[in-house]
Amino acid sequence: MEMLHLRYFVAVAEELNFSAAARKLHMAASPLSQRIKDLEHELGQQLFDRSTHHVTLTAAGTALLPLARDVLEQVSAIPWRLKEATEPQRSTVFLGMPAGVHPDLRDRVNALAGRVKARYELKRWPGTTADLVQGVHEGKLALTLARLPVTDPALEQVPVMSERLGAVVPADLFAGRDSVSLAELAEFPYVASPGEITPAYFDQLDHQLNELGVKKRIRLTNTGYGGTSEIISSGEAFSISMLDGKSPMHGYRLDNVIVLPFTDFRPQLDTGLLWRRDRSDGDLRELVEAAKEIFAEPLTI
Numbered sequence: 396m397e398m399l400h401l402r403y404f405v406a407v408a409e410e411l412n413f414s415a416a417a418r419k420l421h422m423a424a425s426p427l428s429q430r431i432k433d434l435e436h437e438l439g440q441q442l443f444d445r446s447t448h449h450v451t452l453t454a455a456g457t458a459l460l461p462l463a464r465d466v467l468e469q470v471s472a473i474p475w476r477l478k479e480a481t482e483p484q485r486s487t488v489f490l491g492m493p494a495g496v497h498p499d500l501r502d503r504v505n506a507l508a509g510r511v512k513a514r515y516e517l518k519r520w521p522g523t524t525a526d527l528v529q530g531v532h533e534g535k536l537a538l539t540l541a542r543l544p545v546t547d548p549a550l551e552q553v554p555v556m557s558e559r560l561g562a563v564v565p566a567d568l569f570a571g572r573d574s575v576s577l578a579e580l581a582e583f584p585y586v587a588s589p590g591e592i593t594p595a596y597f598d599q600l601d602h603q604l605n606e607l608g609v610k611k612r613i614r615l616t617n618t619g620y621g622g623t624s625e626i627i628s629s630g631e632a633f634s635i636s637m638l639d640g641k642s643p644m645h646g647y648r649l650d651n652v653i654v655l656p657f658t659d660f661r662p663q664l665d666t667g668l669l670w671r672r673d674r675s676d677g678d679l680r681e682l683v684e685a686a687k688e689i690f691a692e693p694l695t696i
Contacts, residue, residue, distance in 0.1 A: 398467070400434040403431060405463050488516070489518050490539060491519075496666075528669065550669045555667060560662040560663055574658045576660075585634065589617065603662070630651070
């Protein structure tokens with residue numbers, strides 16, 4: 396018995412007409428009738444009652460039909476079942492997202508998720524850079540975007556974006572201005588968001604400002620980025636944040652707060668994509684390879 400015999404039998408059983416079944420199988424009716432006779436001879440059972448005008452299933456044919464269908468379905472399923480058994484299963488992995496990720500960079504994250512969706516379900520996980528880097532180190536996160544610098548020899552990183560920073564100042568005191576110098580801000584205290592939520596870069600920035608003559612400080616604790624904006628809005632201080640108007644960090648701005656470029660200072664915040672070195676040749680190989688392609692050219696804003 397061959398698979399073709401079963402296919403021929405099912406076609407005739409479904410059509411109950413040899414001519415119609417032959418057309419469905421793209422063959423002539425005569426050889427189809429002969430193949431059915433061959434199957435009946437091999438099984439020792441008559442499968443159809445044939446008359447000039449009607450074809451009906453016998454009791455044996457009725458019993459064979461579900462069996463034949465099941466066999467054909469199992470054979471048809473062999474290619475995808477084999478693929479399922481030999482190819483890696485789709486897994487859920489997490490990519491860390493610090494606050495204020497620029498929409499252009501977010502677009503690339505979405506492109507990465509689309510590129511690897513057959514192998515990975517890529518979900519985003521929020522947090523501070525320090526927590527996200529630790530999550531990658533511990534294997535809880537597959538990848539993370541992180542504000543640079545990050546120094547962890549266990550992690551590999553590629554730069555993905557550089558964002559120019561500007562002075563966040565009280566709007567009423569700098570009305571009509573399109574830029575500002577550090578010298579003009581020397582008498583204002585510099586206020587940064589609490590250290591537990593700001594990237595390490597801002598510690599370096601604080602030191603630079605001190606060296607350049609900005610000595611006064613306001614230190615905030617137990618507040619978020621909105622707390623910094625409250626101080627600036629009241630006209631008491633200035634800060635430094637993303638200059639580009641599309642940055643989500645502008646969502647923290649209150650009334651009487653504007654961001655101006657510096658004329659004599661060019662701070663920038665760099666963002667990298669990080670993963671554990673030992674996983675790039677293991678379970679994350681396909682994900683890392685795709686990420687390297689999508690983030691190959693760093694964005695500059």
